[in-house]
Amino acid sequence: MFRFKVLHKDKKTNARVGEIVTPHGVIRTPAFVPVGTQATVKSLTPEELDTLGVQLFFVNTYHMYLRPGIEVIEKLGGLHKFMGWKGPVITDSGGFQVFSLGAKKSDDGVEFRSHWDGTSHVFTPEKSIEIQKKLGADIILAFDDCTPYPVTHGQARRSLSRTHAWATRSLDAHLSFRPKSRNPEGKTWIPGQARDDKTNYQALYGSIQGSVYEDLRKESAEFIGAMDFDGIAIGGVAVGESKKEMVDVLDWVGPILPDKKPRHLLGVGEIDDIFALVERGIDTFDCVQPTRLARMGKLMGKPAIDITKKQYARDLTPIEGGFSRAYLHHLFRVHELLGYRLATIHNLHFVHRLVDDIRESITKGSFLELKDEWI
Amino acid sequence: MFRFKVLHKDKKTNARVGEIVTPHGVIRTPAFVPVGTQATVKSLTPEELDTLGVQLFFVNTYHMYLRPGIEVIEKLGGLHKFMGWKGPVITDSGGFQVFSLGAKKSDDGVEFRSHWDGTSHVFTPEKSIEIQKKLGADIILAFDDCTPYPVTHGQARRSLSRTHAWATRSLDAHLSFRPKSRNPEGKTWIPGQARDDKTNYQALYGSIQGSVYEDLRKESAEFIGAMDFDGIAIGGVAVGESKKEMVDVLDWVGPILPDKKPRHLLGVGEIDDIFALVERGIDTFDCVQPTRLARMGKLMGKPAIDITKKQYARDLTPIEGGFSRAYLHHLFRVHELLGYRLATIHNLHFVHRLVDDIRESITKGSFLELKDEWI
Numbered sequence: 001m002f003r004f005k006v007l008h009k010d011k012k013t014n015a016r017v018g019e020i021v022t023p024h025g026v027i028r029t030p031a032f033v034p035v036g037t038q039a040t041v042k043s044l045t046p047e048e049l050d051t052l053g054v055q056l057f058f059v060n061t062y063h064m065y066l067r068p069g070i071e072v073i074e075k076l077g078g079l080h081k082f083m084g085w086k087g088p089v090i091t092d093s094g095g096f097q098v099f100s101l102g103a104k105k106s107d108d109g110v111e112f113r114s115h116w117d118g119t120s121h122v123f124t125p126e127k128s129i130e131i132q133k134k135l136g137a138d139i140i141l142a143f144d145d146c147t148p149y150p151v152t153h154g155q156a157r158r159s160l161s162r163t164h165a166w167a168t169r170s171l172d173a174h175l176s177f178r179p180k181s182r183n184p185e186g187k188t189w190i191p192g193q194a195r196d197d198k199t200n201y202q203a204l205y206g207s208i209q210g211s212v213y214e215d216l217r218k219e220s221a222e223f224i225g226a227m228d229f230d231g232i233a234i235g236g237v238a239v240g241e242s243k244k245e246m247v248d249v250l251d252w253v254g255p256i257l258p259d260k261k262p263r264h265l266l267g268v269g270e271i272d273d274i275f276a277l278v279e280r281g282i283d284t285f286d287c288v289q290p291t292r293l294a295r296m297g298k299l300m301g302k303p304a305i306d307i308t309k310k311q312y313a314r315d316l317t318p319i320e321g322g323f324s325r326a327y328l329h330h331l332f333r334v335h336e337l338l339g340y341r342l343a344t345i346h347n348l349h350f351v352h353r354l355v356d357d358i359r360e361s362i363t364k365g366s367f368l369e370l371k372d373e374w375i
Numbered sequence: 376m377f378r379f380k381v382l383h384k385d386k387k388t389n390a391r392v393g394e395i396v397t398p399h400g401v402i403r404t405p406a407f408v409p410v411g412t413q414a415t416v417k418s419l420t421p422e423e424l425d426t427l428g429v430q431l432f433f434v435n436t437y438h439m440y441l442r443p444g445i446e447v448i449e450k451l452g453g454l455h456k457f458m459g460w461k462g463p464v465i466t467d468s469g470g471f472q473v474f475s476l477g478a479k480k481s482d483d484g485v486e487f488r489s490h491w492d493g494t495s496h497v498f499t500p501e502k503s504i505e506i507q508k509k510l511g512a513d514i515i516l517a518f519d520d521c522t523p524y525p526v527t528h529g530q531a532r533r534s535l536s537r538t539h540a541w542a543t544r545s546l547d548a549h550l551s552f553r554p555k556s557r558n559p560e561g562k563t564w565i566p567g568q569a570r571d572d573k574t575n576y577q578a579l580y581g582s583i584q585g586s587v588y589e590d591l592r593k594e595s596a597e598f599i600g601a602m603d604f605d606g607i608a609i610g611g612v613a614v615g616e617s618k619k620e621m622v623d624v625l626d627w628v629g630p631i632l633p634d635k636k637p638r639h640l641l642g643v644g645e646i647d648d649i650f651a652l653v654e655r656g657i658d659t660f661d662c663v664q665p666t667r668l669a670r671m672g673k674l675m676g677k678p679a680i681d682i683t684k685k686q687y688a689r690d691l692t693p694i695e696g697g698f699s700r701a702y703l704h705h706l707f708r709v710h711e712l713l714g715y716r717l718a719t720i721h722n723l724h725f726v727h728r729l730v731d732d733i734r735e736s737i738t739k740g741s742f743l744e745l746k747d748e749w750i
Contacts, residue, residue, distance in 0.1 A: 038706075038711055040711045040712075042713070043418070044713065045713070067705065067708055084697065314447055316451060323459055324457070326447065326451050327414075327458065330413075330457075331413075334438075338419065338420070341418060341420075341716070342420075
């Protein structure tokens with residue numbers, strides 16, 4: 001099962017409120033998506049994530065492929081069961097990670113070396129889809145060719161052709177995939193069901209690339225938007241481009257993309273970004289920023305603060321969860337694990353409440369007013 | 376308020392079930408006491424500790440003194456409020472840590488260097504009590520002279536004389552201490568009330584030393600046992616002695632100590648130790664072992680297992696909390712914080728349920744049968 005419905009449209013911008021229905025539950029959009037790179041959102045249990053309002057759990061295919069390995073997760077009943085997370089899960093194609101490892105590309109796929117042990121591996125569109133089917137996320141992504149930044153127009157053009165060829169191969173693989181494996185309880189493997197299964201269907205999003213070039217981004221939006229994907233992922237906007245360039249990309253592709261498909265933005269989620277991307281019709285967006293900042297002691301808020309600074313040593317102001325800034329300052333100063341955890345809870349709570357407010361403001365017609373308050 | 380009552384005595388051994396009433400709640404004994412060295416039990420929140428059955432929270436005075444500093448905790452309303460822990464707290468005298476730093480001793484006290492920045496500091500019995508009054512634990516310990524292991528009889532004798540002199544000075548400081556400080560709400564500082572305050576009295580335990588020498592241990596038990604302490608702490612049994620020597624020390628001092636005072640054993644808590652010390656009349660005992668083992672991936676149980684071993688990569692057996700061994704194995708293999716946390720929960724759950732069972736077995740008269748099952 002996969003269904004997307006727009007429930008409210010903002011009158012002054014392209015912001016929209018909707019819901020994505022998946023086999024593991026409903027995602028109310030716009031939705032922030034925390035990244036659980038290695039099948040865990042740093043230090044938190046699935047129960048805590050649920051309490052914080054997390055609706056969709058992002059896991060990196062590349063990391064799962066290397067450790068614990070796809071066959072392990074498959075044997076254990078898929079990602080949901082492995083992590084103990086009952087809600088929706090999204091996996092990426094693995095492309096972004098392998099390209100950043102200085103991989104050897106060809107039209108067929110990518111050869112790369114494990115960052116753990118240097119062993120050599122190959123990802124192709126078919127392989128990426130097969131892996132993602134076995135991991136069993138509710139939403140999976142087409143394998144794409146990620147360009148570095150900056151890149152010339154010529155290079156970006158050649159890369160985009162490959163991305164589009166791989167989109168076709170990813171979609172073919174998705175539609176023809178019939179899993180042979182069975183889960184440990186002997187039942188038919190649920191997440192890997194093919195498209196005609198109404199109940200357990202995994203959604204496949206196509207990926208838009210094109211670097212910072214208007215003609216390429218528009219061409220990509222046309223091409224991917226016209227294909228039989230369940231949703232659209234916009235990639236390559238968080239690899240070095242400025243905020244201005246992200247906004248340009250979204251302004252170029254927004255009008256071209258089909259309204260009825262959900263749009264995911266990969267790797268973006270600072271506060272001003274969130275308003276800018278929601279304003280341009282993005283429905284879900286993943287970002288490591290809130291959890292990464294937390295581990296550095298940076299607490300999101302208005303204003304954001306650096307809890308490691310001396311001025312918080314005696315500050316009784318509570319952080320999210322009720323502990324004092326002074327206690328959190330102490331935990332960071334003496335390098336205690338609880339510090340990273342409390343800061344992570346604080347930041348995830350913050351960003352989820354912000355997106356809750358944004359959702360409500362769109363419904364009420366006051367999105368731009370809320371944006372003005374924040375930016 | 377401080378009160379100790381023995382509720383049941385085992386007929387065949389010296390094991391006993393009792394309760395210690397403190398200003399922050401009742402401790403049912405025998406009780407395992409996890410160590411929150413730096414005002415946190417590694418990675419867990421006070422709420423989780425409470426759920427796991429933790430009754431008494433052990434904090435190291437030396438660590439608090441250096442970071443965040445006593446005046447900070449005093450200003451923030453004491454240790455309980457600082458950590459967000461509502462139950463009983465015990466602090467040590469700081470002696471054990473400063474002696475292990477190669478401190479310069481005299482009859483007056485100990486000069487030592489901070490392990491953080493090398494700055495020089497002095498602890499005396501009066502200073503240790505003052506610090507502990509300001510930290511505001513429910514139970515505090517007399518400052519004692521900790522001997523290294525092994526040590527000659529002559530050295531142990533001289534050290535014991537000092538311990539006894541310092542016990543007298545600690546008790547005097549305790550009885551005469553009147554806090555001048557007020558907490559941030561402007562109320563009278565509660566934990567630092569003097570002995571005649573029936574409501575908020577902090578209990579002081581005297582410390583027994585004497586290394587592995589029978590005559591010295593017995594002399595120390597006589598001396599400390601006869602003083603006006605609220606309880607007895609037995610120190611120096613976990614600094615290199617064998618299990619046989621711990622048992623000997625407890626057999627020597629047990630019959631001498633007054634029955635009506637609670638007995639705390641410092642730094643011991645492996646499974647066979649727990650049965651041995653409870654059998655010899657110990658009421659509370661602190662130990663870093665369950666939390667330290669957890670961070671190494673060693674899960675307590677029958678049998679104990681090393682979750683980092685390859686054989687658990689596909690093992691669906693649940694650990695405490697419901698996650699699979701396979702998931703925990705993965706988290707350790709990729710060095711994820713959640714792994715240390717789940718293992719810590721597992722071990723603390725294990726040791727608390729074991730001590731629950733021991734308590735019940737004493738009440739039912741089946742303590743030795745339970746011991747036989749385990750040892």
